[in-house]
Amino acid sequence: MELLPQALVDGIMLGAIYIIIAIAFSLVYGVMHVIDFAVGEWIMLGAFGGYYLFQWTRIEPLLLLPAVFVVFAAIGYPLQPLIHRVLSGRRGNPLLMGLVFTFGLSLMFRGLAQTFFGFYSLSIPSRFSNGSFFFQNGGLSVTISSVRLTGLVYALVITGILNYLLKHTDFGLGVRALAQNRDAAGLMGVNNKRTSAYVYAIYVGISAMTGVLIGMILSLSAKMGPDYTTFAFFVVVLAGMGYLAGVPAAAFLLGIIQSFFLIYLDPGYTLLAVFVLLYTILLVSPRGLFGKGV
Amino acid sequence: MRRAVWLALIAVAVLASPLRAEEKRDFFKIGVVTELSGDLATGGNVTKRGYDLWAEAVNKTGGIAIGGKKYQVKLYYADAQSNPSQGAAAAERLITQEKVDFILGPYSSGVTIAVAPVVEKYKVPMITGSAESPLIWKQKFLYTFGTIPPVNFTGAAAIQTLVGLSPAPRTAVIFGSNDTFSKATAEAFDGAAKKAGIKVLKFNIVPAGQDLTPLMSAVKVLNPDIVAFGGHDEELIKLVKSLRQIDFTPKALLMHYGVTEPAFVDALKKDANQTFGGAVWTATEKTKGKILWKDAPTYAATAMKAFNVPADYTQAGSSAAGIAFQVALEKIKATPPVSEAKRAELVKELEKVDVETFYGRVKFATEGDFYHSNVGLNPLTIQIQNGRVVVVGPKTNAEMKAQYPMTPWSKR
Numbered sequence: 001m002e003l004l005p006q007a008l009v010d011g012i013m014l015g016a017i018y019i020i021i022a023i024a025f026s027l028v029y030g031v032m033h034v035i036d037f038a039v040g041e042w043i044m045l046g047a048f049g050g051y052y053l054f055q056w057t058r059i060e061p062l063l064l065l066p067a068v069f070v071v072f073a074a075i076g077y078p079l080q081p082l083i084h085r086v087l088s089g090r091r092g093n094p095l096l097m098g099l100v101f102t103f104g105l106s107l108m109f110r111g112l113a114q115t116f117f118g119f120y121s122l123s124i125p126s127r128f129s130n131g132s133f134f135f136q137n138g139g140l141s142v143t144i145s146s147v148r149l150t151g152l153v154y155a156l157v158i159t160g161i162l163n164y165l166l167k168h169t170d171f172g173l174g175v176r177a178l179a180q181n182r183d184a185a186g187l188m189g190v191n192n193k194r195t196s197a198y199v200y201a202i203y204v205g206i207s208a209m210t211g212v213l214i215g216m217i218l219s220l221s222a223k224m225g226p227d228y229t230t231f232a233f234f235v236v237v238l239a240g241m242g243y244l245a246g247v248p249a250a251a252f253l254l255g256i257i258q259s260f261f262l263i264y265l266d267p268g269y270t271l272l273a274v275f276v277l278l279y280t281i282l283l284v285s286p287r288g289l290f291g292k293g294v
Numbered sequence: 295m296r297r298a299v300w301l302a303l304i305a306v307a308v309l310a311s312p313l314r315a316e317e318k319r320d321f322f323k324i325g326v327v328t329e330l331s332g333d334l335a336t337g338g339n340v341t342k343r344g345y346d347l348w349a350e351a352v353n354k355t356g357g358i359a360i361g362g363k364k365y366q367v368k369l370y371y372a373d374a375q376s377n378p379s380q381g382a383a384a385a386e387r388l389i390t391q392e393k394v395d396f397i398l399g400p401y402s403s404g405v406t407i408a409v410a411p412v413v414e415k416y417k418v419p420m421i422t423g424s425a426e427s428p429l430i431w432k433q434k435f436l437y438t439f440g441t442i443p444p445v446n447f448t449g450a451a452a453i454q455t456l457v458g459l460s461p462a463p464r465t466a467v468i469f470g471s472n473d474t475f476s477k478a479t480a481e482a483f484d485g486a487a488k489k490a491g492i493k494v495l496k497f498n499i500v501p502a503g504q505d506l507t508p509l510m511s512a513v514k515v516l517n518p519d520i521v522a523f524g525g526h527d528e529e530l531i532k533l534v535k536s537l538r539q540i541d542f543t544p545k546a547l548l549m550h551y552g553v554t555e556p557a558f559v560d561a562l563k564k565d566a567n568q569t570f571g572g573a574v575w576t577a578t579e580k581t582k583g584k585i586l587w588k589d590a591p592t593y594a595a596t597a598m599k600a601f602n603v604p605a606d607y608t609q610a611g612s613s614a615a616g617i618a619f620q621v622a623l624e625k626i627k628a629t630p631p632v633s634e635a636k637r638a639e640l641v642k643e644l645e646k647v648d649v650e651t652f653y654g655r656v657k658f659a660t661e662g663d664f665y666h667s668n669v670g671l672n673p674l675t676i677q678i679q680n681g682r683v684v685v686v687g688p689k690t691n692a693e694m695k696a697q698y699p700m701t702p703w704s705k706r
Contacts, residue, residue: 120527259508
């Protein structure tokens with residue numbers, strides 16, 4: 001009981017990390033119908049981008065996030081036509097083709113990162129990394145790390161911005177139209193190629209910023225990608241493939257389950273618990289927690 | 295008809311190729327199976343540096359001296375990709391296709407355990423310059439040796455050092471990552487702590503690579519004197535950051551391998567200070583070598599010049615693995631290619647090796663639970679002080695007094 005508030009807070013903070021890993025991944029699946037296996041590698045490359053940018057400028061890494069977004073969005077934008085080419089044309093089973101292509105990209109990025117950045121683990125120093133807030137009321141106490149709280153705020157801000165973009169702008173209307181029916185959206189004047197390229201650029205930019213935050217909260221290395229790809233996949237499947245609004249709830253649920261297992265039950269079975277949850281949800285509701293996935 | 299002629303020509307070319315001829319060479323072919331990519335690439339590349347340094351040094355002297363002639367060594371690398379089954383396949387490929395004379399083994403215990411039955415099957419001797427799990431030696435593989443003592447030998451010494459500090463620690467929380475080495479490390483800490491009368495409040499094996507912050511929150515409530523963790527490089531960094539973020543400073547933070555890696559200090563800066571670890575060699579140790587390097591500082595200087603990274607005990611152990619082979623080959627006068635009979639003789643000679651090196655004494659056990667592991671070394675307790683690795687125990691080897699209890703994170 002003494003640890004209950006801490007377990008909840010830790011779960012929410014873990015969930016915040018999962019939101020930022022998965023939200024753009026869900027968006028890109030919803031619009032382009034691509035399960036991007038390179039999501040972990042975009043996070044890794046973003047983390048290194050932030051690390052070297054910090055080494056160069058010595059500016060607080062949080063303030064570097066917009067610059068990281070711009071650089072990586074610019075990298076992601078011209079890549080989308082390549083993915084489009086893989087998915088379209090006379091090739092059968094576009095979903096599988098997308099999987100194979102992005103899996104190849106992830107292997108290539110990881111290999112290049114090991115060659116250029118080396119194999120050591122690094123960390124992005126931030127003035128937010130050192131502080132924490134402590135609250136006590138009677139026998140109950142909670143410690144909130146300031147850098148994790150920053151991660152939570154970032155997750156909520158990104159979710160809010162994406163929500164606004166999708167629901168209150170013409171661009172968002174086009175994106176939603178494309179997600180629903182590509183042909184009909186085209187007939188209504190939505191430029192499929194350009195809109196998809198913007199979405200992919202936004203996804204790569206957000207993933208890269210996420211990498212910087214993860215480098216501040218945890219660590220970064222050339223081999224970090226696959227772990228985050230796995231969790232992005234977990235969250236998106238739990239939320240319902242392509243159902244963006246379900247991502248925060250799924251991420252918080254995953255984080256809280258992990259936190260409770262680590263604190264109250266056997267930490268050795270944490271991942272097993274997550275797998276069992278995922279399996280059960282898929283069995284009962286194959287379209288995710290809210291039944292609204294693709 | 296034309297196709298048949300082409301096929302016949304190719305067949306003739308293949309049959310006549312020098313590869314098919316009885317192999318004759320004047321250099322030793324040494325296979326190296328280690329983790330050059332994947333999760334354990336950091337440690338794998340540390341072993342590579344150690345093996346490369348030995349090969350370069352021995353070739354600089356002309357090679358391994360056998361009966362008045364010197365034979366150069368050539369390393370043939372195979373990437374285990376941090377995966378035991380890939381490691382086993384890589385070893386088989388080196389033995390059957392490259393026809394290596396012997397093998398320098400993997401970084402991790404998990405891959406070593408998978409490779410050991412393969413070298414046993416083909417009767418090819420292997421020395422690992424890194425693997426530390428006691429499970430390897432308990433299986434008594436005839437063809438597998440190791441230059442680093444098992445972790446239950448080294449880990450216990452660190453606990454003994456902590457027990458001698460004032461105020462003596464009374465409680466501990468111990469956990470390890472779920473891989474062969476890390477589990478063995480946690481079990482070694484657990485066994486030694488209980489033996490020393492320290493109450494173990496919590497013992498857990500956790501999934502590898504996880505964010506352990508919630509678990510650390512539970513640990514904070516228990517308020518143990520010692521937090522001991524068996525894990526690899528990135529996990530250790532994450533753990534220190536977690537403790538920092540929840541603002542819990544135990545009296546002593548004990549880890550094992552990884553603390554001595556330069557990346558640990560680079561990533562954590564002042565938060566790395568005062569972390570304890572276990573080691574069997576440091577760059578400042580007073581050793582007297584007879585082969586290639588005269589002492590630890592000379593080796594460390596050569597390594598620094600070659601790689602611009604400070605050498606740790608895994609790198610040193612990997613170079614020492616090469617020296618052990620060198621000594622045994624010279625003794626039995628085996629020339630390349632080494633036949634199966636000579637390889638059996640090499641194993642017998644390795645069992646007799648007892649040599650002082652820059653790394654310390656290399657002497658493989660020939661019986662008991664440490665079978666074929668190096669038992670010639672004294673385990674050291676190290677601590678990071680001002681960003682440097684210093685020996686703080688046992689008293690006979692200590693360079694500095696241990697900084698204990700740890701300075702709270704907020705006062706650093």
